[in-house]
Amino acid sequence: MTSKQANITLQPADCGVGASAVPVLRKTVLVTGGTRGIGRAIVTKLVSDGWNVGFTYRSEASVADLFLQTLREGIMDSEQRVQAFAVDLASEESVRNLPAQVETHFGRLDALVNNAGLTDDGAFLTMDAARWQRVLNANFGGTARLTLAALPALLRQPDPSVVVVASLAGISGKEGQVSYATSKGALVGFTQWLGRRYGEQGLRVNAIAPGFIRTEMVNVLEPEMYDHILAATALKRMGEVAEVASAVVFLLSPGYLQGSTLRIDGGFKR
């Protein structure tokens, strides 16, 4: 059943947890890499904004389960509202099957947030090819394949949308991150291509390019390692994961942005 066929209000974003006189058919979003860092903040924000949320984890089912329980606390119909799915972006098979699993669970798929990603830093000239190809394969190959696999389900919905989490490194470049920057640059290009290819069919596709964001990984770094980055950032501080999540929510809401990459970098070198 679609929103056009039934006398049902299509939400979100005003479909908070409370009761409603009219049955609510919530929009569904799939967020990859949802158990930690930026992805976790995106999932938390989207659940509280009233979306049905499917999020992925790679291997640590217990971490995903714990997060799932936290998210489900105090939510009505919580199993229908939030679910975790295992996926490895490096596995073509698991990527191919994921959108159908999500659609089966929630009955629809309206949006995809391609957040999962990895990096493997080091001097490129001495780096083993297998290491940098792994980054390219997961970040670009896995993300692009997943997006293609999700397209049929997305295009069945009235206002489908894709958000890609790229990186400032993919636009400005970063020493020690050649393959990461290549993969993220490819995603910026993929965002443009997809937006151009499916724009007429109503698919909105945009990307974000976060700069230096405070995640668990950053918390263990010595300030000397990143002071120079903050010094070159107009806001003179790191970004917070919740600020990245807000930008993702903005891009998911209907609008005239297409094929754009929004920098969330506190004004880095601007």
Next chain:
Amino acid sequence: MDKKQRVLIVDADHSLGLALSKELAEAGHSVTTHARKSEPGIDIVGNDIPNELLKWDSAYGPFERIVFGLQDGAEVAETPEDIGKIQHDLARTLGEIKASVQMLSRRDDGQVWVLLQEDSMQYYLPVAAQPMRSRALVGAIKSLAKEVFCFGVKLNALHVQPLAEQLDAALWKDARTNLKAFAIKFRPQKSIDVAKFLRALIELKGIPLAGMVLPVGIGYPENNV
């Protein structure tokens, strides 16, 4: 001109690569052209550049300048196989750029140029270009350039709008006519004009460019992010 350069043009079998080869040779430089398959006017044919580069270098070099030519071909991302192909091409190009930079390291004042196809003109012209490859390589070049500058290698890119020779004159005419309100109507740029521009850069010693992506084109805005 500062001095005669020994230049290798990888993937020279394109109007721009051939024009550059001609332009450099006429200016007195030593030029070696490469292609993946045998073509008229091509000196070296080979697919395994990282492994063959040193051999070519001792036969035709030592090179001081390496140019990666434009690659034709519609790069679509309709199927997982297309994605695999783009990924494979990117990995191959990265490996080739890496090998080139390694070889030029500590050779005084090396330059590596990567020619990228600008694609936003596609809205008006059926040019076979998509942004995946060019955007990915922009990220790669800006990153790697920062790593290799200290080894005396300057890695840069030209982001080249479609060349006159890439499309029929009638298609250019239609595109121009359709852009009625455009302030400075674009003109198809000839390969030889872009080649002259690149030749001038190649000739410079101590060029003040590293990790830069230079837009090349007339009257059409560069693809924005």
